[in-house]
Amino acid sequence: xxxxxxxxxxxxxxxxxxxxxxxxxxxxxxxxxxxxxxxxxxxxxxxxxxxxxxxxxxxxxxxxxxxxxxxxxxxxxxxxxxxxxxxxxxxxxxxxxxxxxxxxxxxxxxxxxxxxxxxxxxxxxxxxxxxxxxxxxxxxxxxxx
Amino acid sequence: xxxxxxxxxxxxxxxxxxxxxxxxxxxxxxxxxxxxxxxxxxxxxxxxxxxxxxxxxxxxxxxxxxxxxxxxxxxxxxxxxxxxxxxxxxxxxxxxxxxxxxxxxxxxxxxxxxxxxxxxxxxxxxxxxxxxxxxxxxxxxxxxxxxxxxxxxxxxxxxxxxxxxxxxxxxxxxxxxxxxxxxxxxxxxxxxxxxxxxxxxxxxxxxxxxxxxxxxxxxxxxxxxxxxxxxxxxxxxxxxxxxxxxxxxxxxxxxxxxxxxxxxxxxxxxxxxxxxxxxxxxxxxxxxxxxxxxxxxxxxxxxxxxxxxxxxxxxxxxxxxxxxxxxxxxxxxxxxxxxxxxxxxxxxxxxxxxxxxxxxxxxxxxxxxxxxxxxxxxxxxxxxxxxxxxxxxxxxxxxxxxxxxxxxxxxxxxxxxxxxxxxxxxxxxxxxxxxxxxxxxxxxxxxxxxxxxxxxxxxxxxxxxxxxxxxxxxxxxxxxxxxxxxxxxxxxxxxxxxxxxxxxxxxxxxxxxxxxxxxxxxxxxxxxxxxxxxxxxxxxxxxxxxxxxxxxxxxxxxxxxxxxxxxxxxxxxxxxxxxxxxxxxxxxxxxxxxxxxxxxxxxxxxxxxxxx
Numbered sequence: 001x002x003x004x005x006x007x008x009x010x011x012x013x014x015x016x017x018x019x020x021x022x023x024x025x026x027x028x029x030x031x032x033x034x035x036x037x038x039x040x041x042x043x044x045x046x047x048x049x050x051x052x053x054x055x056x057x058x059x060x061x062x063x064x065x066x067x068x069x070x071x072x073x074x075x076x077x078x079x080x081x082x083x084x085x086x087x088x089x090x091x092x093x094x095x096x097x098x099x100x101x102x103x104x105x106x107x108x109x110x111x112x113x114x115x116x117x118x119x120x121x122x123x124x125x126x127x128x129x130x131x132x133x134x135x136x137x138x139x140x141x142x143x144x145x
Numbered sequence: 146x147x148x149x150x151x152x153x154x155x156x157x158x159x160x161x162x163x164x165x166x167x168x169x170x171x172x173x174x175x176x177x178x179x180x181x182x183x184x185x186x187x188x189x190x191x192x193x194x195x196x197x198x199x200x201x202x203x204x205x206x207x208x209x210x211x212x213x214x215x216x217x218x219x220x221x222x223x224x225x226x227x228x229x230x231x232x233x234x235x236x237x238x239x240x241x242x243x244x245x246x247x248x249x250x251x252x253x254x255x256x257x258x259x260x261x262x263x264x265x266x267x268x269x270x271x272x273x274x275x276x277x278x279x280x281x282x283x284x285x286x287x288x289x290x291x292x293x294x295x296x297x298x299x300x301x302x303x304x305x306x307x308x309x310x311x312x313x314x315x316x317x318x319x320x321x322x323x324x325x326x327x328x329x330x331x332x333x334x335x336x337x338x339x340x341x342x343x344x345x346x347x348x349x350x351x352x353x354x355x356x357x358x359x360x361x362x363x364x365x366x367x368x369x370x371x372x373x374x375x376x377x378x379x380x381x382x383x384x385x386x387x388x389x390x391x392x393x394x395x396x397x398x399x400x401x402x403x404x405x406x407x408x409x410x411x412x413x414x415x416x417x418x419x420x421x422x423x424x425x426x427x428x429x430x431x432x433x434x435x436x437x438x439x440x441x442x443x444x445x446x447x448x449x450x451x452x453x454x455x456x457x458x459x460x461x462x463x464x465x466x467x468x469x470x471x472x473x474x475x476x477x478x479x480x481x482x483x484x485x486x487x488x489x490x491x492x493x494x495x496x497x498x499x500x501x502x503x504x505x506x507x508x509x510x511x512x513x514x515x516x517x518x519x520x521x522x523x524x525x526x527x528x529x530x531x532x533x534x535x536x537x538x539x540x541x542x543x544x545x546x547x548x549x550x551x552x553x554x555x556x557x558x559x560x561x562x563x564x565x566x567x568x569x570x571x572x573x574x575x576x577x578x579x580x581x582x583x584x585x586x587x588x589x590x591x592x593x594x595x596x597x598x599x600x601x602x603x604x605x606x607x608x609x610x611x612x613x614x615x616x617x618x619x620x621x622x623x624x625x626x627x628x629x630x631x632x633x634x635x636x637x638x639x640x641x642x643x644x645x646x647x648x649x650x651x652x653x654x655x656x657x658x659x660x661x662x663x664x665x666x667x668x669x670x671x672x673x674x675x676x677x678x679x680x681x682x683x684x685x686x687x688x689x690x691x692x693x694x695x696x697x698x699x700x701x702x703x704x705x706x707x708x709x710x711x712x713x714x715x716x717x718x719x720x721x722x723x724x725x726x727x728x729x730x731x732x733x734x735x736x737x738x739x740x741x742x743x744x745x746x747x748x749x750x751x752x753x754x755x756x757x
Contacts, residue, residue, distance in 0.1 A: 059619045061603035068596050070407070070625035074292060075633040078624055079549035086619050088553035088586065 039063050051081070059086050146251045147227045147315055148176040149243070152218035155233040156184040156208050159193055161359070166200065168237040173244050178226075181233075182218040184208045211330040215308075216323035228318065232309040236266070236357040249300050249351035250312045257317035257346025258338055260306030261354035268293055271358055273540075274303030274350045277335055278455050279390035282383050284335050285451050294633040295547045297540050298352040305338035306348055309358050317346045327385065332378040339386055394427035396754065399461070399468035399482055401433040404453060405444050407594075409652060412628060413535050414471055419452055420536075420747035426754070429459045433472050433479050467754060469511075473698070474500030477507055484508050486753075488533065490517050490649030492567055492670060493692045493702035496524040500698075504528060511753070513650050514674045531753060534674065535650045536746040537659045539738045541629050544661030544731070548636030556587040556720055559638035559662075561631075561653040564595040564602050566694035567704070568645040571609055574618060576644075576712045578609075581616030587720050588617040590638060595623060597695075635660040640719050640726060644684055644712055647692070647704035648672055659737035663726035665715045669705035675741060680733035682719060682726075685711040 032041070042063065046052065058064035059082050151169070155162040162181070169179065179200045183190055185207040194202045203221050205214060215230055222228055229246070239245075242261070250259040263272035273288040273296070286307065288297055308324075311334065321344050324333045338348040398421065402414040418428050430453075434440040448454050468482025474496060477487035487504055488511040496504070504510045504526045511533040512518050521530045551557050558577065562568035570593065577589045595602045602622065611618070626634060631653075635641065641657035641664045648654075648671040655675065658664055666676045668683035676683050685708045692699035719726045 058622070061606045061620065061622075064603065064620070064622045066601050066603055067623055068598050070594070070623050072625045072627075075294075075626050075630040075637075076292070076549055078621060078626070079634070079637050082590070082619055082621065083549070083552050086588075086617075088551075088555055088588075088617075 051084070146176070146247050147225060148178075149227045149229050149247065149312075150218075150222040151177055151179045151229045151231055151243075152215060152222070153179065153181045153231045153233050154184055154211065154214045154218065155181055155186060155190055155194075156214070157186045157188045157190060158233070159186070159188050159190045162190060162233040163193065165231070165233050165235050165237075166197065168235075169231075170199065172237050172240045172242055175244070176247075177229075177243060180218055180221060182214050182221075184210075184214040212324045212326060212328050212333050216326075219313075219318065219323045224319075225315065227315050228313045230308050230311040230313065232358065234359040235309065236359075238357065239355060242354050242356060245354045246310075246312050246351050249349065249354065250314065252300065253347070253349065255345070255347045256302075256349045257314045257341045257344075258306060258348040259312040259351055260303075260308075260348070261310050261351045261356055262288075262297060263307070263309055263356055263358040264293055265290075266357055266359055270296065272307055272309070273297035273352070274301065274348075275305040275307060275335060275338075276452070277304065277386075277390065278452065279387050279393075280455050280459065282379060282387060282390075283451075284332070291629055292627075293355075293547075294541075294630055295543075295545050296629065296632070297350065298543060298545045299539070300349055300351055300353075301540070302347050302349050304348065305335040306350060308334035308337070310354075310356050314346075317341060317344070320344055320346075327381045328378045330374045330378065332382040336382060336385065339389070393425055395425040396467075397427045397429060397462060397465060398754065399431065399465045400428045400456075400471065401431050401468055401476075401479060401481070402471035403432065403434055403444065404430065404457070405446075405448050407625065409650070410472055413650070413652065415448075415450065415453055416536070416538060416743045417471070417746060417750070418456055420743040421750060422452065422456065424744070424747050424751050426747075426751060427459075428456050429461055429465065430457045431461065433470055433476050438479065439473065439475050469750075474504055477503035480507065486511060488512075490514070490671070491520065491698060492647035492649045493520075493699050493704050494523075494689065495520045495702045496526070497698050497700070498524075501525045509753075511750075514671045516670055516673055517649070533749050533753065534741065534746055535652065535655075536741050536743040537652070537655045537737050539659060539742055542632045542635070542656040542659035543738070544636070544734050546632035546636045546660055548633055548638075550637055551588070554586060556640075556723060557638040558587070558589045558640050558642050558716065558719075559592070559635065559657070560589065560642045560644075561592045561634075561657075562594075562643075562645065564593055564600060564605070565597070567647060567692075567696070567699075569707070571605070572707060572709055572712065573642055573644045574606065574609055574611060576709055577618060577716060578611040578615035580713045580716045581720070583614050583617055585616065585720075588619060589642075590619045590621065592621040592624070592626075592634065631656060632660050635662055638662060639723070640664060640730075641666075642716075643667065643672070644707050645705075646690075646707065655737060655741060658730070658733035659741075661730045661734040663719060663730040664733065665712070665719065667705050667707045669707075675736075680729055680736050682715050682729070684708065684715060 153165060180203060181194055181200050182203045183194060183205060185205050191204060194200060203218060205217060219228055246259060246261060250256055265271050270288045270291045270293045272286040275284050275286050277284045321340055325336050341348060400418055403411045404414050405411060422428055432444040435443050465482055467484040468480050469486045469488050470477050470480045471488040474487060474489045485507045486509055487507040490513050501524050505528055507528050509529045509531060510521060510526060511531050512521060513533060513535045515532055518530045518532050560573055562570055564570060581587050635657040641654060641662045643651055643654040643666045645667060650671050654664060654666055664681045665684055666672050666681055667686060669686045686705040687708050688706050689703035690706045692702050692704040
């Protein structure tokens with residue numbers, strides 16, 4: 001019995017720690033959403049998914065860097081990337097969302113660009129990034145309409 | 146077809162030979178025997194070969210070199226058999242490679258030597274035939290190190306092939322024997338092909354056969370030996386063939402033009418030069434622009450093309466007779482030939498006064514279309530004006546080029562243009578956006594270039610206020626694709642749209658049509674030469690309007706006013722009649738290869754040059 005209660009306590013502690021980390025990560029992502037523009041978010045998502053950054057290559061005007069320089073690229077590379085970046089689908093239907101609740105700060109406010117504000121231990125996993133940024137874009141498209 | 150003996154020459158490096166044989170055995174070897182010539186190997190090769198009951202082995206007492214080793218194999222074959230020479234560093238992935246190679250060789254009785262496409266283990270193309278120029282006597286492999294997109298897929302006649310894979314017909318061997326004993330290794334293959342040609346036998350490459358070749362596997366790791374063999378053979382080759390190669394040229398031509406800029410003139414100039422060279426016209430090239438010209442920029446070094454580099458490096462003979470200036474008409478005066486020809490084109494319905502003045506100093510003027518010929522004459526050119534069309538390279542633009550189709554199954558319209566008034570991209574963007582809904586399974590991909598620092602394309606597009614709920618448009622902005630890969634871009638789409646106001650030729654449209662795409666193209670200007678209802682969807686024009694653009698050459702002239710209603714109709718029609726559109730695309734590809742190749746364009750030029 002003692003052993004089982006120890007296991008239970010350990011599991012509860014792990015759950016609590018995971019919940020804490022989740023809150024930290026959520027705060028980070030909210031901060032990123034506030035501080036980074038659409039292009040930066042896309043680049044971050046691509047990097048987290050193992051794709052190269054956009055650099056000069058983008059497929060919609062709001063994302064490309066206006067330049068008169070030409071960028072050398074293989075056709076296959078560009079098209080494979082294009083199809084991946086621009087999947088087919090309708091504009092997402094407006095989603096009724098509950099008003100955002102303020103997220104309690106897990107500590108000092110995250111300062112993007114200031115390494116002293118970074119939490120090096122909390123790296124973003126690709127699934128979370130993709131899921132979160134997908135919601136971000138849906139929000140933006142909704143607000144733009 | 147005669148039965149064949151596959152002769153594989155091996156010298157040590159059993160692992161290579163084993164891999165070659167393992168992959169070979171998995172292929173269709175009907176009517177074929179396999180003979181491995183062991184060129185005096187000192188490793189395990191003899192013992193391992195002895196274990197293979199499906200392979201005949203000819204053991205030579207010592208390494209006799211590539212030529213004598215292969216000749217020993219040829220001598221050891223039955224006299225009723227054709228022969229296929231094979232390197233031992235090959236891998237076979239196509240089970241029908243031999244069937245196709247034999248079929249290709251048999252399809253043309255004049256072909257005595259037949260090779261195939263060779264690719265590197267990493268998939269890059271290594272060889273689609275060879276050429277050697279008398280200027281340098283440095284053999285070059287066609288297509289070498291290009292990404293393999295399916296280029297050179299047809300059966301083509303070439304000057305030579307590398308004998309890593311070489312089908313040799315028995316009747317030819319009986320006539321000219323085996324490989325020349327003048328060589329130990331290297332140049333013997335080119336020598337053989339040239340000798341065959343002297344005896345009336347052609348050399349060809351079967352484009353539907355591809356074999357993996359780990360190049361120079363048998364000499365890897367022995368650079369000094371390679372250099373010795375190569376240098377000795379080159380000297381022998383020079384004595385034997387240099388004069389004969391020079392005699393291939395029937396005439397000299399000074400070609401004053403542009404080759405190393407991202408422009409239509411430069412691109413077509415390169416293709417024309419190479420096509421003319423192959424038809425026996427020795428080209429001496431001089432850059433026609435630069436200081437003192439309307440384009441005072443020097444041409445960059447580094448064409449990235451061996452043949453063209455050789456052409457550019459040739460000295461200017463003092464007795465040059467005929468010179469062609471191929472470029473805008475305000476550089477015709479730079480022609481330094483005794484017989485002066487100006488070759489140009491323009492996208493509007495006439496030519497500027499300065500061009501006309503300079504054209505009237507030429508002995509004759511060439512333009513690619515009847516549209517431009519009329520424009521020249523109407524503008525006051527009194528010299529003879531001849532139509533000399535441009536073309537397309539069917540080796541790089543054909544329906545078999547590998548595409549990267551949209552994985553969601555969308556129907557893809559493609560446009561390829563430079564942002565500006567002439568191409569009038571806003572017409573297409575608006576029409577497409579208005580014609581379709583965002584959730585329709587269709588999209589427009591615009592490959593577009595902007596070189597004007599005074600224009601911000603993203604702002605220009607924003608001004609169009611395209612609907613988020615309208616047809617989806619993707620952009621490939623300011624990307625410089627290797628030209629040889631553009632066929633791959635076209636093959637990734639279903640319909641090409643060229644809805645601009647005027648064209649001097651429109652190579653992108655012609656290349657897309659050669660790739661088998663359906664097309665929508667403004668029914669005006671140069672398009673009138675090759676855009677018909679049979680092979681395309683001509684876009685109606687409402688008439689002509691003043692050609693208002695930054696380009697000074699257009700001032701005072703008119704160009705087309707494409708009908709936006711008809712464009713919307715055609716976009717919708719093509720989308721809803723995809724089978725019909727695909728059939729037009731197939732007919733377009735057949736028409737391009739039948740009528741509009743660079744070879745045909747060069748033949749027309751040769752015809753004009755012969756009229757002294």
